[in-house]
Amino acid sequence: MTEAQDKARKERKEREKDELYALDISGVEWQSAPGTEEHEERVEIAYLPAGAVAMRSSLDPGTVLRYTEAEWRAFVLGARDGEFDLEPSPRKGGTAVE
Incomplete structure (x- = not known):
């Protein structure tokens, strides 16, 4: 990817x-x-136009995060793959959350 293409993508x-x-x-x-x-x-979610998703905590409904369709897809696929599991990870040297 060229520098111009990268800049256009970020914009x-x-x-x-x-x-x-x-x-x-x-x-x-x-x-x-x-x-x-x-x-x-x-956790509560709401589906938005163009495949986007909003997410919030039931304890703090005023704070809402919004994800594009691509971001949401990446998150869901990562969660399904165990990317966010709260177990020690040898590759990251993490520890379990208790």
Whole structure:
């Protein structure tokens, strides 16, 4: 990738993020994992236009993270692959969270 192509890609990604955070999401439908109760701490997601996703904690609904379709896909695939498992990882020298 040339320097000009890399710069154009970064500018496009920044523009996508700006547009994503400019969306009014006040009327979105928040979803959580099946079987969780309203009073339980949980992660909630809402599907946005163009495959984007918003995510928040039920304990702090005012703080919302937004992900483009590509970012969300990478996250989900990484989670399915165990990338975020909370176990010691020999390749990273981590320790389990208790």
